[in-house]
Amino acid sequence: AQTVTQSQPEMSVQEAETVTLSCTYDTSESNYYLFWYKQPPSRQMILVIRQEAYKQQNATENRFSVNFQKAAKSFSLKISDSQLGDTAMYFCATGDYRDDKIIFGKGTRLHILP
Amino acid sequence: SAVISQKPSRDICQRGTSLTIQCQVDSQVTMMFWYRQQPGQSLTLIATANQGSEATYESGFVIDKFPISRPNLTFSTLTVSNLSPEDSSIYLCSVAGPETQYFGPGTRLLVL
Numbered sequence: 001a002q003t004v005t006q007s008q009p010e011m012s013v014q015e016a017e018t019v020t021l022s023c024t025y026d027t028s029e030s031n032y033y034l035f036w037y038k039q040p041p042s043r044q045m046i047l048v049i050r051q052e053a054y055k056q057q058n059a060t061e062n063r064f065s066v067n068f069q070k071a072a073k074s075f076s077l078k079i080s081d082s083q084l085g086d087t088a089m090y091f092c093a094t095g096d097y098r099d100d101k102i103i104f105g106k107g108t109r110l111h112i113l114p
Numbered sequence: 115s116a117v118i119s120q121k122p123s124r125d126i127c128q129r130g131t132s133l134t135i136q137c138q139v140d141s142q143v144t145m146m147f148w149y150r151q152q153p154g155q156s157l158t159l160i161a162t163a164n165q166g167s168e169a170t171y172e173s174g175f176v177i178d179k180f181p182i183s184r185p186n187l188t189f190s191t192l193t194v195s196n197l198s199p200e201d202s203s204i205y206l207c208s209v210a211g212p213e214t215q216y217f218g219p220g221t222r223l224l225v226l
Contacts, residue, residue: 045208050214091156100210
C-alpha cells in the first residue's frame with residue numbers, strides 16, 4: 001500500500017520569499033513516481049512538478065524544485081521567489097506504473113502574503 | 115495534455131435523490147478515474163473506469179452507491195445515489211496521461 005504524509009496543514013510566507021513544503025511517503029513499489037499538485041480556489045488541479053523515483057537528479061520547473069531523498073522517502077517542494085498566484089492548496093502524491101492510480105497526501109494550504 | 119469538462123459544475127440536491135455527473139475528454143483515453151474531495155480534505159479515489167469493463171472500486175466505495183458508466187473512450191458518468199448530507203463534496207474525474215493525471219474542474223455537490 002502507498003501512503004503520503006504532509007505534516008504542514010497550513011503555511012504563510014511573504015511575497016518573494018522562498019518556502020519549502022514537506023512530504024514523506026511510503027510505498028512497496030520499486031518503480032514509482034512522485035508529484036506535487038496545486039489546487040487554487042478555482043478547484044482546478046494543476047500539476048506543478050513530477051519526479052520519477054529511478055532518477056537521482058532533482059526535478060525543477062522554473063521557480064519550483066524538489067528535494068528527493070529516496071532512502072528517507074522524502075519529497076519536499078521548494079518555491080523560490082514566491083508570488084501571490086502561488087496561493088493554493090498543495091498536494092504531494094505518489095503513483096506507480098502498474099495501474100496509474102495516484103495516492104494523495106492531505107495537503108498543505110499555502111498563503112502568499114503581499 | 116488532455117482537456118476535461120464536467121457537468122454540472124455544481125448542484126444542490128435533496129436527500130434521497132441521485133445526481134449523475136458527466137465527464138468528457140477531448141481525446142481517447144483508456145483509463146479514467148473518479149475522486150471525491152470532501153470539504154477541506156484531500157482527494158480520495160472512488161473508482162477506476164476502463165472502457166468496456168466494469169469499474170474497479172476502492173475500499174469503502176460500492177457500485178450500488180456510486181454506479182459508473184464508461185460507454186466509450188472519451189466519456190464517463192458517475193452517479194451518486196440515495197444522497198445524504200455526508201455526500202456533500204467535490205467530485206473530480208481525471209484521465210491518465212503519459213506522465214501524470216489530468217483533472218477536470220470538479221463538480222460541487224451540496225445535499226440538503
